Amino acid sequence: MSRYAPEPAQQHGAPRRTAVLLVNLGTPEAPTASALRRYLKQFLWDPRVVEIPRPVWWLILNGIILNLRPAKSAAKYAQIWMKDGSPLKVYTERQAKLLKGWLGQAGKPELVVAWAMRYGQPSIGSVLDQFKRDGVERVLVVPLYPQYAASTSASVMDDVADWMKRSRNPPELRFIKHFHDDPGYIGALAASVREHWQANGRPDKLVMSFHGLPRRSLDLGDPYYCECQKTGRLLAEALQLRADDYLITFQSRFGKAEWLQPYTQPTLEKVGAGGTARVDVICPGFVADCLETLEEIALECKAAFLSSGGKEFHYIPCLNERPDWIAALRDLVSTHLAGWPASAQADTAATERAKALGARQ
Ligand SMILES: C=CC1=C(C)c2cc3[nH]c(cc4nc(cc5[nH]c(cc1n2)c(C)c5CCC(=O)O)C(CCC(=O)O)=C4C)c(C)c3C=C
Ligand SMILES: [Fe+2]
Ligand SMILES: [Fe+2]
Numbered sequence: 155m156s157r158y159a160p161e162p163a164q165q166h167g168a169p170r171r172t173a174v175l176l177v178n179l180g181t182p183e184a185p186t187a188s189a190l191r192r193y194l195k196q197f198l199w200d201p202r203v204v205e206i207p208r209p210v211w212w213l214i215l216n217g218i219i220l221n222l223r224p225a226k227s228a229a230k231y232a233q234i235w236m237k238d239g240s241p242l243k244v245y246t247e248r249q250a251k252l253l254k255g256w257l258g259q260a261g262k263p264e265l266v267v268a269w270a271m272r273y274g275q276p277s278i279g280s281v282l283d284q285f286k287r288d289g290v291e292r293v294l295v296v297p298l299y300p301q302y303a304a305s306t307s308a309s310v311m312d313d314v315a316d317w318m319k320r321s322r323n324p325p326e327l328r329f330i331k332h333f334h335d336d337p338g339y340i341g342a343l344a345a346s347v348r349e350h351w352q353a354n355g356r357p358d359k360l361v362m363s364f365h366g367l368p369r370r371s372l373d374l375g376d377p378y379y380c381e382c383q384k385t386g387r388l389l390a391e392a393l394q395l396r397a398d399d400y401l402i403t404f405q406s407r408f409g410k411a412e413w414l415q416p417y418t419q420p421t422l423e424k425v426g427a428g429g430t431a432r433v434d435v436i437c438p439g440f441v442a443d444c445l446e447t448l449e450e451i452a453l454e455c456k457a458a459f460l461s462s463g464g465k466e467f468h469y470i471p472c473l474n475e476r477p478d479w480i481a482a483l484r485d486l487v488s489t490h491l492a493g494w495p496a497s498a499q500a501d502t503a504a505t506e507r508a509k510a511l512g513a514r515q
Contacts, residue, residue, distance in 0.1 A: 158322040162287050163507070172292040172494070173266040173285050173325075174257070174487050176250050177310045178442065180273030181240040185231035190224035197273045202309040205368075227445075234448040243271070245442035245474045246298065249483070252475060256484040266290055272306075278313045285325065292326040294490055296483075298441050300339055301381035302332035303367060330490055334381040335388055338482025343438050344392035345478050350434065350470045357434040357468065359401060359425060360393070362386045363451060364439040366404035366413040379414055385438050401425075405437075405455075406446050418451070419458050426464030433459060436470040441479065443472045 182193040198204055198215055206214070231240065238244045250269035257265060266288060270281040285293060297310040311329060318324045333339050347360065364382040372379045386402040405418035422433060435455065437447045452469035459467045473479035 157320060159320065161323050168289045169264040171264050171266055171285075171288060171290040172294070172491065173268060173288075173290040174253070174491075175278075175281060175285075175293055175295050176246065176253070176267070176269040176298055177278060177295060178242060178246045178269070178271060178298045179306065179444075180271035181242040181444065182228075182231060183239075183274065185228050185235045185240075187224040187228045190228045190231070191220055193274055194223060194227070195220055200273075200305075200309055202312060203305045205370075230449045231445060233453065234445060240444075241448060242442055242444035245444075245472070246271075248475050249298075249442065249480065252480045253483055253487070256480050257487065272310055272313060278310070279317045282314070282317045286321075290325055292328075292494060294328045294330070294487065296330045296487065299439070300332060300336075300441065301334045301364070301378050301385060301439055303378035304371065304376050305367060307331060326494070328490055328494070330486060332381060333486055334385045336482065336486060338485050339473075339479070340385070340388045340392055342473055342476055342478040342482050343389050343436070346473065346476060347389075347393055347434075347436060347470060350468065354468060357432040357466075358430045359433050360390075360395065360399060361401050361403055361418070361422065361433050361435045362389065363403045363405045363418040363435055363437050363455075364414075365406050365437075365446060366408075366417070368409075369412040369414055372414065382414075382439065389436075389438060405450060419455050422455050422459040422464070423462040426459045426462035430464060432466035432468070433464060434468040434470055437472060441473050443474060447472055 180193065180197065182189040195215075198219065201208070204211055204215075234241055236244050246269050250267055254267040257267065266285065268281050268284070270276050270278045272278065282293070293314075295310065295314055297307045299306045302308075314327065314329075318327065362385075364385075367376065367378055382404075383402060386400070390400050401416070401421060403416050403418040403421045404414040407413045407417060418435075422435075425433065435451055437451060440447055447469070456467040456469065
């Protein structure tokens with residue numbers, strides 16, 4: 155059998171559709187050890203995520219990590235699980251729905267907005283298959299990671315490329331590689347901080363915590379660290395902060411190797427012990443709240459800061475469904491869609507194929 159799937163027939167005169175595909179990391183289907191095991195197995199076997207030689211990593215992953223971590227992680231997910239599921243999935247789905255509305259899709263049947271997860275469901279491949287059935291000819295892929303990293307953004311590119319390789323008649327394709335310095339994104343972050351301060355007063359320090367990566371990624375030329383620094387600087391400028399008003403830190407260290415520094419939790423413990431009474435923590439690298447923000451920062455890091463001597467800890471939520479963020483996303487998407495000319499391919503293919511098939515019957 156051919157590795158290339160047959161093309162679904164397209165109707166002559168059907169709209170030539172463009173699709174926007176929002177992609178986030180993925181999350182378990184349930185806060186249970188078995189769901190976590192499935193999720194972690196797929197996630198941690200991705201060579202973009204863990205760059206250890208495969209045979210060695212297979213033994214560590216299957217012999218140790220997948221036996222110990224699922225139950226521990228499931229207990230953490232259980233603390234933050236929402237009525238409609240995992241926060242990452244709930245917010246990503248809502249963002250896609252809101253973006254659809256903000257792009258004025260109601261009057262434009264040719265524009266499709268959908269979402270997918272790199273790991274778990276709905277998979278990128280299943281959504282691209284659906285696009286095919288719906289007559290989509292152009293796809294703009296938007297990994298929801300403001301800062302590019304090979305382990306996240308390029309992994310989305312890999313998955314889309316794998317699907318393209320199997321396609322007989324692939325769509326045109328664009329990616330938004332990063333938006334770490336986009337004025338709309340920075341403006342929405344700054345507005346969220348200002349609103350928090352208007353309601354709660356100001357902290358002694360604002361801590362901007364980004365997801366970590368192995369330090370080796372920086373040495374090998376991954377721009378992630380530098381993009382985090384730039385986001386942090388632009389946010390500080392937008393808030394008119396002085397250098398000692400804020401800190402940029404990295405969270406979620408995994409394994410024994412050195413990761414990007416300074417680490418979030420030890421930094422919070424140090425400033426708490428050093429007499430800083432109040433910190434506010436924001437996680438600008440996550441556009442949707444998830445385990446890493448709601449559990450690791452808002453619960454674990456809070457407890458660590460308070461027990462080291464700190465007095466007050468505020469977590470500032472991710473952009474989630476904020477209208478200024480959805481507007482920023484709409485502008486970003488519109489800019490990347492602009493100047494993408496419609497092709498005549500669908501009509502030609504539909505007409506000629508119908509004629510050819512008709513002639514054979
Ligand atoms: C093994 C290494 C990991 C790398 C490298 C990594 C990079 C990375 N991750 C995110 C965003 C998220 N990570 C999330 C969860 C999560 N991350 C890792 C490991 C690595 N991440 C694990 C094992 C987990 C699962 C939870 C756990 O068991 O601790 C999430 C949250 C998912 C959710 O369901 O809520 C996000 C989002 C980025 C941006 C990044 C590199 C820059
Ligand atoms: Fe992660
Ligand atoms: Fe974590």
